[in-house]
Amino acid sequence: MADGWMSKPIWKQADPRFVWNKNILDDLIENKVDEFIVPLLQGSFQMGELKLNNLSSKITLVSRRCTRRLGTRMWRRGANLEGDTANFIETEQLLEYDGFKSSFLQVRGSIPLLWEQIVDLSYKPRLSIIEHEDTPLVVKRHFRDLLQRYGDIIAVDLTDKHGNEGLLNLAYATEMEKLPDVRFVSFDFHQRCGDSNFESLKLLYDEIADDFVKQGYFLQTSEGELIAEQNGVIRSNCIDCLDRTNVTQSYLARISLNQQLQRMCALTSSDFNCTFTGDEDLEIFRHLWVNQGDEISLEYSGTNALKGDIVRYGKQTVSGMIKDGISALSRYYLNNFQDGVRQDAIDLISGNYIVNGNSPSPFQLNKFESRTLFPVASALLIGGLTVTSITLNRAGQNAQSMISSVICAGATAGMMALVKSNGRQICSRPRLCGLL
Incomplete structure (x- = not known):
């Protein structure tokens, strides 16, 4: 069966969910020029050499990003009406050790509800859950697809239980109560782990340990004998399925790796204590x-992931906090002033938007574009703040200077309020496709 599958043209071997250039390849596929058809995937590929028990071993980490709800961090949230979620990624960790081959699969994806978080110049825009009569059906469609593809599902929600995230967390939990075939686990990452207590994730593992062991992993001997199969996956999410999700998935992957190694040594009656604990290997x-x-964060948000030092060192560091701060500011700028154009490019290349020569361009609007409004608003604010500072320095000289300072400060404050109230118009926003 495997030989027959490998004999197919490479584009037929690829899972269509992950082929990013499918729209561009359609004409080649129609003309059956298989030798020229090369499917492209987006995600991440990492490989390293380990020295486990003095044996050279190879570990590989492969992630594939799904194409069914493509987009940027703020303009593609939640699910569409078909149940496809934003930033859905399949991650497989593979190990080759002493002739054995093993793998452990996890998935991540945005919360499968209809919701949005429209940029408006706020650092953290308000989350809005879209009220829709088909919401239960959307959730059901999403998990029905996962159950058919992967087997048993443990849905791990890492969002906060207070504030705007808390509302989304509650709405998600409410819908999951209607799905008895899927186990739902809510774990408030920020509250349980704080900024640096990475090992508190053991509390999460303890809660799902029995089901985690039952789901298992794939294991094959050097002779090709199948020892174990993975019969389910853990589906993790936070708000973006980036930072908290990556920390959690790496923790669970490390536990599974230890379980795989212990099983391998048991099968070979090895005298070694086969565990994954060496400092060099762990690094x-x-x-x-x-x-x-x-890499996944760059593809979705435009910056490196936050909390990377927690994965690397098991704790938050000062340098890590500085890097996270820079990345957070970069995300703010990109999300507000760049991602609308980037979203249009993604929709155009992927075929989500089809150009119609008989229709007017979506970019022909009877108002200023955000790229025009932003410099104007910035210039006015900077000018107002500058004049206000100058007049404040002279305020003590006479009453006229004091009045000028008050007027300039009031005008600047009014301009800031005007800019904030029109934040959605000033921010870069996509023109080609709607949110759903």
Whole structure:
């Protein structure tokens, strides 16, 4: 069966969910020029060499990003009406050790509800759950697809239980109560782990340990004998399925790796205590997961992942906090002033938007574009703040200077309020496709 599958043209071997250039390849497929058809995937590929029990071993980390709800961090949230979720990624960790081959699969994806978080110049835009009569059906469609593909599902939600995230967490939990075939686990990552207590994830593992062991992993001997199969996956999410999700998945992957190694040694009656504990090996393992998290984050948000030092060192560091701060500011700028154009490019290349020569361009609008409004608003604010500062320095000289300072400060404050109230118009926003 495997030989027959491998004999197919390479584009037929690829899972269509992960082929990014499918729209571009359609004409070649129609004309059956298989030798020229090369499917492209987006995600991450990492590989490292380990020295487990003095035996050279190879560990590989492969992530594939799904094409069914493509987009940027703020403009593609939640699910569409078909149940496809944003930033859905399949991650497989493979190990080759002493002739054995094993793998452990996990998936991540945005919360499968209809919700949005429209940029409006706020650092953290308000989350809005879209009220829709088909919401239960959307959730059901999403998990029905996962159950058919992967087997048993444990849905791990890492969002906060307070504030806007808490509302989304509650709505998700409410819908999951209607799905008895899927186990739902809510784990408030920020509250349980704080900023640096990475090992508190053991509390999560303890909660799912029995089902985690039952789901298992894939294991094959050097002779090709199948020893074990993975019969389910853990589906993790936070808000973006980036930072908290990557930390959690790396923790679970490390536990599974230990379980695989112990099984391998038991099968060979090895005298070694076959566990994954060496400092050098652990550093390589963490490095792979950090790099993978950064690459996935770059593809979705435009910056490296946050909390990378937690994966690398098991704790938050000062340098890590500085890097996270820079990445957070970069995300703010990109999400507000760049991602609308990037979203249009993705929709155009992927075929989500089809150009119609008989229709007017979506970019022909009877108002200023965000790229025009942003520099104007910035210039006015900077000018107002500058004049206000100058007049404040002279305020003590006479009453006229004091009045000028008050007027300038009031005008600047009014301009800031005007800019904030029109934040959605000033921010870069996509023109080609709607949110769903």
